Amino acid sequence: MKKSALFRPKVENNPDNMLFRFSLAQALYDEGASDASIPHLERCASSRDDWMLPRILLGKALLANNETARAKHRLQEALQLAIEQRHDEPAAELRALLADL
Secondary structure, three states: OOHHHHHHHHHHHOOOOHHHHHHHHHHHHHOOOHHHHHHHHHHHHHHOOOOHHHHHHHHHHHHHOOOHHHHHHHHHHHHHHHHHOOOHHHHHHHHHHHHOO
8 A cells, every 4th residue: 555545535534634645645656646745845845934844855856846936935945944943964965956947
């Protein structure tokens, strides 16, 4: 069973639970359905100004869908949060991703 199948009913029953929604988006991305993960990740990112992880994954999903300009914007947001929150490893990963754009 795909992991997304576990989280889809949870999101349907609790659409405002952003942790369920992020887990669904992450599962979709991992399963190769990056396009399907984007709306969920956008909703997660807009739910909290300080939530870095959805922005990172959203940037990667947008890159996978050849939406480079949108991806760059989200990755830059995530990098700023990583710096502010002192998350060194994600910051390094984000700098590398942005350097390739």
